[in-house]
Amino acid sequence: MRLLAATPILLAIAACGDDVRNSQSEPVADQLTAIAPIRFDVVSDDPNQHGERLSAVLGCIGCHKPDLTGEDWSDPELGVLWTANLTLSAAAFSEHELTVMIAGGKRPDRALIDMPSYLFSEIHPDDLAALASYLKTLSAKGTQHPDPTIGPKLAEDIANGKFEDSVQQVAEMKNKAPPDLGPEHAFARLILRATCAECHGMDLQGGTEPMMDAPPPPTLRILAAYSAEDFSTLMRTGKPIGDRELRVMDGVSRGRYSRFTDSEIKALYDYLAEFARSSP
Numbered sequence: 001m002r003l004l005a006a007t008p009i010l011l012a013i014a015a016c017g018d019d020v021r022n023s024q025s026e027p028v029a030d031q032l033t034a035i036a037p038i039r040f041d042v043v044s045d046d047p048n049q050h051g052e053r054l055s056a057v058l059g060c061i062g063c064h065k066p067d068l069t070g071e072d073w074s075d076p077e078l079g080v081l082w083t084a085n086l087t088l089s090a091a092a093f094s095e096h097e098l099t100v101m102i103a104g105g106k107r108p109d110r111a112l113i114d115m116p117s118y119l120f121s122e123i124h125p126d127d128l129a130a131l132a133s134y135l136k137t138l139s140a141k142g143t144q145h146p147d148p149t150i151g152p153k154l155a156e157d158i159a160n161g162k163f164e165d166s167v168q169q170v171a172e173m174k175n176k177a178p179p180d181l182g183p184e185h186a187f188a189r190l191i192l193r194a195t196c197a198e199c200h201g202m203d204l205q206g207g208t209e210p211m212m213d214a215p216p217p218p219t220l221r222i223l224a225a226y227s228a229e230d231f232s233t234l235m236r237t238g239k240p241i242g243d244r245e246l247r248v249m250d251g252v253s254r255g256r257y258s259r260f261t262d263s264e265i266k267a268l269y270d271y272l273a274e275f276a277r278s279s280p
Contacts, residue, residue, distance in 0.1 A: 038190050039124040041261040051134025054127060056259045058120065058194060060086065062252070069142035079151035081113065085142050090135035098132035099125070105166025112166040113148050118173035119194050176202045181274050188271030191264060195256070196220065199248070204275060214247040223269075224276030231269045235260055 040057070042050050055061060055068070063083045065071050070085040090098060101107055105117030120128070150158070157163035164172065178192045192204065199217040200206050206219040223231060230241050235257040238250030260268075 037124060038187055039127050040191070041264055043261060047130040048134045048137050050127070051130035051132070053259050054131045055134060056256050058131070059198075059252075059256055060131075061255055066255070067141070068138060070145050072145075075151065077151050077153035079154050080146055080149040082145035082148070085145055086135055087138040087140050087142060088144050090132075090138060091140065095129060095132040095136060098135060099128040102128060102131065103170075105170050111168070115166045116169070116198055117166045118169040119198055121170050121174060122177070122190065123194055173202065178202060178204050178271075179275065179278075181271060181278065185267070185271040185274065187264075188267040191260075191268060192271065204272075211248050217248075220272055221276045223272045226269075228266070228269050231272075232262075232265050235265050235268070 040050075040054060043053065044050055060068060063071060063073075064086055065083075068086040070083045073081045073083065075081070093101070101112070101115075101117075103117055103121045103123065105112050105115055154163060178189050178197060180189065193202070196204065199211065200220055201217075204220040207216045209216055211217060226234065226241060234240055234249070235253055237258070238246055238253035240246055240249070
């Protein structure tokens with residue numbers, strides 16, 4: 001069960017120094033970086049500028065609002081649930097603590113409730129460091145939001161094992177990634193894991209549950225119908241072929257994927273074209 005679906009979120013910004021990724025099996029990071037260390041494109045020598053771009057691409061601006069001051073996602077059945085005001089919260093922790101929280105899903109006193117840390121657990125350490133460095137530069141504004149509370153429905157789902165906190169999600173998903181289509185597609189595979197997989201699944205086959213007021217996310221095999229130019233337009237503007245309106249993807253593309261570099265978009269297109277050809 002996920003409380004919040006549509007774009008990656010950071011429900012509360014805090015961290016601790018414990019590395020929650022412990023396993024005897026080969027982690028996805030080792031699979032993805034078997035050829036060479038893989039990072040998102042670095043378009044600036046300034047790590048804070050790189051981190052600012054990643055804050056958009058990875059979805060911090062989605063659930064924390066564009067100014068990163070947080071948003072109220074509370075529900076009487078689920079509890080009091082705010083995404084953090086990052087302009088205040090990030091200042092309270094070291095850059096290392098922030099990177100562990102982003103990739104591990106917990107803070108010193110508790111697990112985070114619905115931050116999708118499992119998406120970010122295999123991001124290159126230098127990219128995580130740049131994101132944390134950028135968050136530390138934010139000027140304080142807005143108000144500090146209340147700590148989360150657990151409502152009756154969420155408490156029931158926790159007791160029944162239907163809800164996993166962020167630490168549990170990291171542990172469950174640590175060895176999962178989009179299909180391996182060869183080393184030439186490792187860059188796109190890393191990007192997809194950190195971005196598209198939340199809505200479309202690690203297998204990229206879509207889902208069955210509606211997302212807010214939109215239909216369920218489709219399989220990404222649908223992109224077999226797209227030319228490279230059509231796909232770039234979709235990433236930059238949210239406009240699919242046929243000039244239709246996509247009630248989730250339009251906002252995600254304009255706010256986040258428009259910040260992809262040309263080479264990132266090309267890598268994604270090449271991977272998804274192969275995925276569409278090879279998927280059953």
